[in-house]
Structures are given as C-alpha cells and as structure tokens.
Amino acid sequence: METRRLQKEYEELTKLSASNSGVRANIIGPNMTHWKGIINGPDDTVYQGGTFIIDIIIPSEYPYKPPKMKFDTKIWHPNISSQTGAICLDILKDEWSPALTIRTALLSLQALLCNPEPDDPQDAVVASQYKNNRDLFNQTARAWTQEHAKSPEKILEEKIKRLCEMGFTEHVVRKALNDCAMDEAAALNLILSES
Amino acid sequence: MSDSDEDWDIENEEDDFSQPIHIRQRSFTILTFTDMSYKLQSLVDEYSEMLEISKDESLILLNYYKWKPYKLQEDWFENESLIRIKAGILEQLNTDTTKTRGKKLGSLKLVKGTQGCCQICFESLAERDALMCGHVFCCNCWRSYIEDLIRQNSIVEATCPSFGCMLKIPESMVLKYAEEEMKEKYVKLKCCNFITMSQMYKFCPFPGCEYIAECSYMGTYEITCNCDFVFCFGCGEEAHRPTLCHTVKEWNTKNSAESENINWILANTKQCPSCRKPIEKNQGCNHMTCYREIGGCGYEFCWLCSGKWSEHSSTTGGYYKCNKYEELVAKNEALKCQETQRKSDKTELGKYMWYFERYNNHSKAQILAKDKQIGHIEKKMQQLHDIKQYPIGEVEFLKSAVEQVIRCRRVLKWTYVFGYYLGPGLEKNLFEHLQEKLEENTDHLHELVEKPLDEFLDVNNTDKSKFYHYKSDLTNYFQVTKQFFENLLDGIENGLTT
Ligand SMILES: [Zn+2]
Ligand SMILES: [Zn+2]
Ligand SMILES: [Zn+2]
Ligand SMILES: [Zn+2]
Numbered sequence: 001m002e003t004r005r006l007q008k009e010y011e012e013l014t015k016l017s018a019s020n021s022g023v024r025a026n027i028i029g030p031n032m033t034h035w036k037g038i039i040n041g042p043d044d045t046v047y048q049g050g051t052f053i054i055d056i057i058i059p060s061e062y063p064y065k066p067p068k069m070k071f072d073t074k075i076w077h078p079n080i081s082s083q084t085g086a087i088c089l090d091i092l093k094d095e096w097s098p099a100l101t102i103r104t105a106l107l108s109l110q111a112l113l114c115n116p117e118p119d120d121p122q123d124a125v126v127a128s129q130y131k132n133n134r135d136l137f138n139q140t141a142r143a144w145t146q147e148h149a150k151s152p153e154k155i156l157e158e159k160i161k162r163l164c165e166m167g168f169t170e171h172v173v174r175k176a177l178n179d180c181a182m183d184e185a186a187a188l189n190l191i192l193s194e195s
Numbered sequence: 196m197s198d199s200d201e202d203w204d205i206e207n208e209e210d211d212f213s214q215p216i217h218i219r220q221r222s223f224t225i226l227t228f229t230d231m232s233y234k235l236q237s238l239v240d241e242y243s244e245m246l247e248i249s250k251d252e253s254l255i256l257l258n259y260y261k262w263k264p265y266k267l268q269e270d271w272f273e274n275e276s277l278i279r280i281k282a283g284i285l286e287q288l289n290t291d292t293t294k295t296r297g298k299k300l301g302s303l304k305l306v307k308g309t310q311g312c313c314q315i316c317f318e319s320l321a322e323r324d325a326l327m328c329g330h331v332f333c334c335n336c337w338r339s340y341i342e343d344l345i346r347q348n349s350i351v352e353a354t355c356p357s358f359g360c361m362l363k364i365p366e367s368m369v370l371k372y373a374e375e376e377m378k379e380k381y382v383k384l385k386c387c388n389f390i391t392m393s394q395m396y397k398f399c400p401f402p403g404c405e406y407i408a409e410c411s412y413m414g415t416y417e418i419t420c421n422c423d424f425v426f427c428f429g430c431g432e433e434a435h436r437p438t439l440c441h442t443v444k445e446w447n448t449k450n451s452a453e454s455e456n457i458n459w460i461l462a463n464t465k466q467c468p469s470c471r472k473p474i475e476k477n478q479g480c481n482h483m484t485c486y487r488e489i490g491g492c493g494y495e496f497c498w499l500c501s502g503k504w505s506e507h508s509s510t511t512g513g514y515y516k517c518n519k520y521e522e523l524v525a526k527n528e529a530l531k532c533q534e535t536q537r538k539s540d541k542t543e544l545g546k547y548m549w550y551f552e553r554y555n556n557h558s559k560a561q562i563l564a565k566d567k568q569i570g571h572i573e574k575k576m577q578q579l580h581d582i583k584q585y586p587i588g589e590v591e592f593l594k595s596a597v598e599q600v601i602r603c604r605r606v607l608k609w610t611y612v613f614g615y616y617l618g619p620g621l622e623k624n625l626f627e628h629l630q631e632k633l634e635e636n637t638d639h640l641h642e643l644v645e646k647p648l649d650e651f652l653d654v655n656n657t658d659k660s661k662f663y664h665y666k667s668d669l670t671n672y673f674q675v676t677k678q679f680f681e682n683l684l685d686g687i688e689n690g691l692t693t
Contacts, residue, residue, distance in 0.1 A: 002446060008317040025440040065317060097358035099314040102291075103356075 005063065006032040013103050023106040025056070037106045039113075041149060046141035047075070047113050050149030055085070056102060068094035069107060074148040076141040078118040078127035085096045087112075088122035124160070133141065159184045163191070208514055218262035223410040223428070225421045229387060231407055235389045238264065246271055251365035252284045254385075258351055259283070262393040283354060285664070288327045293559040315340065315356060326368065330357035338372040345369075345377050353390045380602075400431050401426060415440050425605075437687040438609040446612045453547060469494035547615070553610040560641070561604035566646065567598050575648045582652050583659075592666060594645045597675050613687065622691045629683040636676040643669050 010027060022040040034049040034071040041047030052073040059065045069092055071085035077089045091108055110111060121127030129137045137173035148159075159182070168191055180186035201331050226234075227495045242264060243253035257281035260267040279285035313320050336356070341364065344350040350369060355362045369381055390396045390407055398675040402423035403608050408418045408428060416428040417436060418433070426433055430440040438446070470485060470492035483504070485491030495504035503639035574591045610630045651662045 005315070005317050061343065063349075064340065091358075097360075098336070098356045099332075099358045 001136065003032055004125065006058065008101065009101050011047075012101075018088055021107065023103060025102060035067075035102065037109075039106055039110050041145060045114055046138050047077075047145050047149070050075075050145035051151035051154075052113075052149055061102075063098040063128060064099075066092050069103055069105060070108070073176045074144060075115065076126055076137070076144040078121045078123060078130045079112055080126075081123050082100070082126055083123075086122060088120060098146065106136075145176050156182065163188065172190065217358070223408050223416075223418050225418075226396075226407045226409055227398075228383070228405055228407070231380060231386045231390060235386060238262075242267070248284075249365075251367050252365055255284050256282050256364045258392075262389055267572070280361075283361050284365075286360075286362055294357070307371045320395065326355050326362050326364070328355055328357070328360050328362045329359055330355050332356060334372070337368075341369055341372045342374070342377050343386065345373060345381050348384060350381055350384055395424075397428055397431055400426050400433075435609045435612075435685055436606060438612045442612060446615070449547070449553070453544075469496075488673065489622075528666055550611045550615040554608050557604045557608035557611070561601055561608060564597060564601045564604060564641070568600075572597050572644065575652075578652055579648070582663075584653060585662075589666075592670055592673070593644065596640060596669055598672055599676060600637060600641045600644060601642070601682075603633060603676060606680065606684065607634055607637060610683070610687075627685065629686050631678070633679040633683050636672065636679050640669075640672045640676045643672060 009026070009031075013023075013025050024038045024040070026036050026038075028034040029038055035056035037056050039052050039054065041050035041052065051073070052075060055070050055072050058061040059068065069087055071080055074082065074085070076082055080086070080176070087109070089108065089112055106190065116128040118130045125184060126137070129140070131173065136138075148171065156177070159177060160170060160173050163177075163184070164170055166188075172191060174186070176187040176190045180190055201528045226324055230263075238251055238257060239253045240255060242248075243250045246253065246256075246257070256267055256271075256278070257264060267278075268592070272286060276285065280287050311320070312318060313323070313331070313333040313336055315332055318333065320331060320333050323331045324334050324337050325331040331499075340356050341350070343363075350364070353364045355364065365387075370378060373381055390398060395409055395411060397408050397410070397418075399408060399418075399420040399421055399422060401420065404420060404422040404424065406420050406422060408420065408426075410416060410418065410428045412428065415430075415436070417425055417434045419425050419652050427435055427443075430443060432440075432443055435443045438528060485494045485496075487493045496502060541626050560623075572593045576587065576593055579585045580587055582636045607630070610626075610633075614623070614626065614630065617626060645664070650656075651665070
C-alpha cells in the first residue's frame, strides 16, 4: 500500500480543512489503514447543522481499489442505509479511479447529501418516503440530524450542562469528564466518590 | 457499456425436431489456445486494414462489439466518430452527455496542491506518460495500474486512470508496461474474453482440459474433444442426446431441488442375505458382493432376488436383469403390485424417483466403465498381445466394445430424462420400446466385455478357436447394439411417429 501517498493525502486534507470546505479526517491507530472522516451537513439541506462521522477503511490495493466508507452517524437518506450506514455511491464502487482521493470521496458524499438519488437507493423505505411524502421525509431527516448528528463540541456542552444541573461546579465537571474520557456516567461516579 | 448491447446477440436458434441432429451435423474443430490467439490476431489485422485504423483501435472496437464484427462494420460506416467515442478510442469533447453522479463530481476541483504531480502517487512527475487524452501519470503508476488490472482480470475493458475519462487503454500501452509474466496473463485474458464472447467457440468443460471447440451450429450438438470428453456445444454440459439443452437444465434444477429425496435413494441399502450386514448398491449391475474388506462375509448375491449369484448366468438374464426376480414378481402378488405401482406411480414424486433411479444407475455404470473398465481392458489387450501374440489390431474390438457400452450408458441415462418429460401416448410407447431394446442389448454387451479373459491367456492352451468364437460373439453384439443405439436416436430426433 502507498503509505507515502496516504501521508500526503492526510497533509493535504488537514491543510485544506482549515480553508473550510466542511470535510475533515483523522487517522485512527498506528498504521494508516483506518480513518474517520467528518463532514458537515450542507447548508440549506435537512442535514444542516449536523456533523457526520464516516468510517473509512483503506484496502491494501489502495489507490487501485476504493476506500471502504460507511456512516458511523445515523442518517436518514435514500442512498444510505438507516440501519447500517452503508453507502450506495458509484465512485466508491465501479466508478472509482486511482486519481480520486479520500478528500474527493468525502466531498462527493457531501454532494450526495445535497442531491439524493432515490432511483438508485440503498434504503428502500427512506427512498420511497422521499419520493412519495417529501414533507414527512424532511421532518424525519431533520429530527435524525438533531438527534444523532451532533458535533462533538455540542455533545460535550450537553454533558457539562446536565452535570452542572446536579449542583456541581463547571470546573469540577470539566475535570472529571476529562479524567473519564468524556464518559458521563463515569464522571458522575468520580465526582460523587471525591466529594 | 451502451444501452443497445442486447440486440447484438443473435437469438439462440430453438432446438428443432423437424431437423434431425445427425443430418444437421456440421463439422467442428478442436483448437489450442495458441490457435485461438492467431485467430484473434488475424481478425484484428483484418479489421485494422478494412477500417483503416491501428491494430490497437481494431482490438478495442472488436472487444467493444463483443466480437460480432458484422455489427461493427455496419455501425462504423454509418457514424464513425460516434462509434469511436462509444468504444473509447476517441475522447469525448463536449461533456454534456448522460449525466452520472461520477461525472458530476468531475466538475469538482481536484486537490489544489498536487498540480504538477502524478495524480496517483502525488510525487513529482519524473518520467511521465499519457494516452491521447493527455492525462499524465508517472511511469511507475502506469505500470502498477496496468498490472493491477491484469491481476484483477479487468484489463480488457479498462480505461485511462483519470477520473471520468472513458478512453480505453490500448494493447500497446499494456505491453509497454507489463512485466513478462503479466504479459502472458494478459494474452490469456484477451483470448478468454474472445472465446467467451464469440458464439463460434466453446471451452471444453472437462476439468483441466484447455482445448477449445469451434463450431458454427449453436443448438444441441455433440463435440468430441481431443481429451476424449464428449460435450454439448449448445450448453457446454456433458453430451446429452437425445435430450435437449433446456430439458437438461430443467432436469438438473429439479435434481438439486429434490436432493433430499435423492439422498434417500442413494442411501437405500439392502442387508446381505447371509450375514445381514447392510450393503449399498453402488454399481449399475445386479451382482452384489458383501465385501470381506469392509467386514462382510464374502457372499455374492443378486440385488433383485437376493439369491446366490452362482445360480445366475446369462440364462437368468445376466448382470442387469434378473428373470428369477421377474418370475418371483409374477408369482408374488404383493411384489407385483409394488412394482407396477412404482412404475405408474400417480404421485409426481414417485414418478420422479422411478426415473431418477434408472438415470442414476446408468450414470454410475457409465462412470465405472469409463474409470475402471477402459484401463482394465487395455491391460488385457496388452497381455493378449504379449502372451498370446495376437496382433493389437486383432484385439482392438475389446476397447471398441467398452467404448460403445459407455456411449450407450450415456444415451440410456438421458433417455430416462427424455422419458420423464414425455407425455403418455403412442410416441411414448414407441420410445419405451426402443429404449428397452437398447437397454437389453447394452446390458448383454456390458456383460460380455466384463467377462474375465484369463482363459484366453493360458499359455498351455494353443487352441485359439475359443477366443475367436468370443470375438465373433462380441463383435456381433457390438453391431446389434450399435444398430439399436442409432435406431433410438434417429427415432427420437426424426420424430417418433412421423
Ligand atoms: Zn505516479
Ligand atoms: Zn485520460
Ligand atoms: Zn477436452
Ligand atoms: Zn446441451
């Protein structure tokens, strides 16, 4: 596998994510085969305001074989399985070209959020709702975005808020959450055992 | 690929009873892989000259047209540039063709920082190369890309690695970059594609055999390969006259659906009449042995009547029939009922089982004769030659007879499939009569060739008359069987009642 290319791709992606295209990625673990992509829900869509995490596995034949991508974040979209997060997108299958990159793949996922293709569906239930009852579709997709696609910062904020409401100071709560790898229940236990 | 692919395929000619297969026999040729690559190349050359294009282009076009050149020629003269674009030998200039999601992405800007770099490895372009589309990649990446495509068996239809570019990779590019071993694999892939696409050629289906048959007829038609395997050109299965290709398919599907019932038939065992050990009937003939090697008592008996085998001979019907059993059936009302009921079973499953059992018995006898008897008889022929100085030509009849037995078993096997699907009526009566005749004679011939030949190998016996008597007997039966064999096939294929 081309680790040099992957290294360059990563550098490129990090540099360009600063210029705000709404896609980012992190490498998980010591070798370069497991990534997590992050895409922001595009503005003026039902996914606006959402942060979607994409699981990315790099096959050993990369870049001659496409990266394996699926949504970690639950999403209501005709071309993405509402159960498993599996994605139906041609460039991740037959239309892949070695001249494409992880970044371009993430960008095309973002484009897919703007333009669903219900005639080539991954999730038949969602696709039929999209075609036959657009209002209900929009409503469900927005609700799922609010429920599941929160940004990590927002999730942290909510945890802090909940713990503070129990009567602890923000300083204590932040410290406990930090010590417990952001696990809310563990942090609560820690605070209680210390007081 | 284009939308109109389907209408290039010629409809497979329907199997037609009105035209007997032996009359419509056309010659076939058995070819090697090397022959095929010459044939391919000569077509490429021919079209390169005719259309005044390069050999690279000619190959791409023929592949695109699935090796149906008449269609290529027609389209080419109608709209050459459209064909060039569709087949991928000319770049599409205006980009507003069928919009696919992939194409849409093509308008997205690729990563900025990599301009001037190879778009695959992101290194600066030291040695570069491109097709006529001008999509430049470094030579190392071209090599990896092409070799990967060969490894994945997808080189034949492969395009330029640039995203959205539809230009096909020409053969000269493949040969320029692939290493020796990969080149060989490429040529193989190219030929395989040609053979699979072209309806004039078929691989011999025998495992491990690499011969290819060339034939211009596309229905049920028997090919004898150089490896001795006989197969059907129409469906690529083992030869199956007098049954038609689609019937064979139906039958095979039925067999897999009924596999549980078949297992029951195959596991159907009898107890040894002497020691009560269960014995499986695993051969076509009725001669059963309770083998000592597997813990039996050595008793030899008849499958049908369970009587001692030593009391059986050709006068009781031989190996494949048992008159004793038939007498027994005739005398015993219960047995008689059971037999007649089985044959004319009104239930579909019962009928199927009856036919399958007989199909399976012939199949086993056929396999056994092919796997064991041929080798055995060749050994005996050699011994007759070495010990008794018979010229090889004088003993060849033995092998011919076994080969005839194998052919008969194969045809008999398929007559039970034919019979299974044949509705009752005059035709069926006639068919069953012919089938019975062939079965009877095959059984007798089979029995004759199974005769131990040791008495003819006795060095002290200088009288050869017994051997010649045996030979004339066998040759006679061989002829008779052959006649019935042909009668049956003729009858069925020419129409039984016309
Ligand atoms: Zn390169
Ligand atoms: Zn190109
Ligand atoms: Zn063969
Ligand atoms: Zn066939």
